[in-house]
Amino acid sequence: MTSNALREVRVVGTGLIPFGKFPDQTLAEIAWPAVREAILESGVKPKEIGGVFCGTALGGMLAGQRIMKTLGISGMPIINVENACSSSSSALSLGWLSVASGQHDVVVVVGAEKLTKFGGGTLPLEREDWEVNQGMVMPALYAMRARRYMHEYGLTETQLAEVAVKAHEHGALNPNAQIKKRVSLDEVMAARPVTEPFTLWHCCPTGDGAAAVVLASADVARRLEGKDVRIAASEVTSGLYTDHFRDMTWPELTARGARGAFEMAGIGPEDVDVAEIHDAFTIAELMYYEAFGFCGRGEAYGLLKSGATSLGGSIPVNPSGGLLSRGHPIGATGVAQAVEVTRQLEGRAGAHQVEGAKVGVTHATGGGIAGLDHGACSIHVFAR
Amino acid sequence: MTADTDLLKLINPALVEAAASGPRLLGGACRACGARSFPRAAVCTDCLSIDVETLALPSEGRLYSYSVVHQAPKGWDVPYVLGYVDLPDGLRVLAHIAAPPAAIAIDQQVRLALGVVGTDAAGAPLSTYTFVPA
């Protein structure tokens, strides 16, 4: 989408609950504190909220209404969005467009998910999908990508495990992370296998969570004061279908989305100060370094090893701990990333702050579906 | 492959048939443009024709990648090996690879077989097409 006729949109409030397992709470009970926090932080009055966009993949009907009525906020259009792991980042894009287009001056975007209602194990996938009926599970899809990548580029299992070590070094600094502990390379390697070459530590934990942002026009933001983070690009795309050969070492969906988002923001990968990307499994982080252009193809491990993507490096990736450490309640992830990057750009990320960050990227992609790289991908660029 | 497998419940009978010469994967070929599909497409994804005939696919292919799956929903016999097999006509097929992990390698030639891969809700064996090292 071209941005010529569109208004500037700023993030004026953020809310996030620490991710975890809350089997005894309803989805609305999990989510309302994040929405309340975002509204109170923003300083907007509830009656100023012109629309609500709620992303959840498995939260059931009318999740947005169930959450918002708990706060007594109702009557405005509430749109519920399902797009697998990109549910709330897709909701964010719709919320951005509604403000950018002039439809609304203030909107709330919320992402919420309660995965504990399914018990444990891998995520329930759509049984109508023929690959799922032949035994496909998400960790196996990523594991096959990993195996091929290792074959083509000589990446070893030990090197791949270092991604998990780095994620938890970051997550240990984040009070909102689901897993707040460091893990050693030996622990990653010795954990029980899930889908080889992945052990448990190569996989993001399942759990529950919620996050919310308040978006506003620049006019409203100026009145609120101190709200300087704008959305410089908002991109949603879907995978390209083929039932023929696909290069599984190249996430074409993310690469396409990243190109579009960078073009819209008028920046390149070298301009990014901090990125929250979709590291659902260790290999994903490495492949997305390449898809975003942070390094060339086959060079991702070198970038990781150099320290560039760790806190203190030139392009810290997932300072929050990412999906591997913060957790991945799927529909909540996109907005949680937006909260994280907004706070980074505002200099209030605490122990995992990226000093001086001015440009940040969020990236949520996923959905296991036969014939597509992934079902959906949503990328946002934030700047101040 | 033998009479025994005729008695087994197939996960998706539309994807495979047991011929006298051995199992055959069933895909589709568009009569309008020739595009091939697996599973057989109800509508051709190249030209939108609905005139897609059933076509037996090649029985050998190359293993693009694989994973040994240890954690899966109830009903699957874990661990199992899942892989993508590239057929000579360009189609890619997700399949169970019925071989010990030590005997499996990327880019190896594999051939079609039938095998038991799990059980249904009543505990009866479930079978499907698989690939084994050629």
Ligand SMILES: [Zn+2]
């Ligand atoms: Zn056709």
